[in-house]
Amino acid sequence: MWLWFHKLSSPPYAYRTAGLVRPWLFWPAVLLMLAGAFGGLVLAPEDYQQKDAFRIIYVHVPSASLSLMIYTVMAVAAGVGLIWRMKLAHAVAASCAPIGAWFTVATLVTGSIYGRPMWGTWWEWDPRLTSELILLFLYLGYMALRASFDDTQRADRASAILALVGAVNVPIVKYSVVWWNSLHQGPSISKLAAPSIEGSMLWPLLTMMLAFVLYFGAVLCDRLRGEILRRERNASWLNETLAAS
Amino acid sequence: MNLSDVLDMGEYGAYVWSCYGLTLAVLVLNVWLARRSLAEQQLHAKRRLQMNSETSS
Numbered sequence: 001m002w003l004w005f006h007k008l009s010s011p012p013y014a015y016r017t018a019g020l021v022r023p024w025l026f027w028p029a030v031l032l033m034l035a036g037a038f039g040g041l042v043l044a045p046e047d048y049q050q051k052d053a054f055r056i057i058y059v060h061v062p063s064a065s066l067s068l069m070i071y072t073v074m075a076v077a078a079g080v081g082l083i084w085r086m087k088l089a090h091a092v093a094a095s096c097a098p099i100g101a102w103f104t105v106a107t108l109v110t111g112s113i114y115g116r117p118m119w120g121t122w123w124e125w126d127p128r129l130t131s132e133l134i135l136l137f138l139y140l141g142y143m144a145l146r147a148s149f150d151d152t153q154r155a156d157r158a159s160a161i162l163a164l165v166g167a168v169n170v171p172i173v174k175y176s177v178v179w180w181n182s183l184h185q186g187p188s189i190s191k192l193a194a195p196s197i198e199g200s201m202l203w204p205l206l207t208m209m210l211a212f213v214l215y216f217g218a219v220l221c222d223r224l225r226g227e228i229l230r231r232e233r234n235a236s237w238l239n240e241t242l243a244a245s
Numbered sequence: 246m247n248l249s250d251v252l253d254m255g256e257y258g259a260y261v262w263s264c265y266g267l268t269l270a271v272l273v274l275n276v277w278l279a280r281r282s283l284a285e286q287q288l289h290a291k292r293r294l295q296m297n298s299e300t301s302s
Binding site: 052103116225242 | 254260263264268272274283287294
């Protein structure tokens with residue numbers, strides 16, 4: 001395990017591995033998204049209260065869970081980079097940020113469109129909505145902070161601290177609907193013993209969530225490869241790898 | 246359920262389809278941005294290596 005971890009932390013190995021792994025994540029993600037969308041839009045019955053508007057969950061929930069998952073990956077990678085001074089971990093963290101920011105935007109916008117017919121408002125300063133908006137600001141702040149340094153190592157260290165401090169917001173977003181009175185509905189699928197959602201509605205959602213995670217992996221592979229190239233100056237392995245591509 | 250039911254989504258067609266459209270746009274955009282940044286970095290790295298080999302020779 002440690003040997004593998006050590007091997008993966010070498011830029012040439014990570015660059016090649018990410019290139020090889022990418023299609024194995026991307027194409028299953030596309031297929032699962034198509035299956036999940038068909039299940040959610042066509043096969044799942046309409047909700048007894050929310051009617052067909054509930055079908056928005058099949059894009060809103062996977063985006064939202066991805067926005068939190070990406071931040072967690074980013075903070076863990078930043079922490080690993082900071083503690084073990086591993087450059088590749090900082091590269092992973094830096095690659096996560098723009099993807100996470102986009103999915104936070106998707107979550108906020110689809111949530112707002114969902115809120116209009118269901119709650120009668122596009123926006124409310126509700127704990128869940130507000131903490132998700134703070135998540136977007138954390139991603140943007142992380143990227144702005146990185147961009148403000150010319151020196152990559154200093155950018156890595158400063159942005160890693162911000163990512164770690166901001167990680168406190170992740171459980172706040174997740175449990176905001178439990179801790180406070182929220183307009184947003186509570187968890188329905190994380191209650192593993194008895195999910196309060198019917199099977200025919202649940203499988204497209206789980207399929208979509210898995211598809212989004214695989215998709216993130218594929219996009220991260222591309223971003224990471226770009227980030228590795230940006231950081232590697234004059235390395236001899238670049239000559240061989242780029243000549244071959 | 247026939248096609249017009251799926252398209253209408255009861256009275257919620259505009260809300261449901263705009264959410265799916267926006268999410269699809271974000272999915273496509275992220276792939277494109279990541280591919281573009283990778284292609285740019287590959288080009289930069291190639292140029293850098295070329296310049297280095299020219300100055301060293």
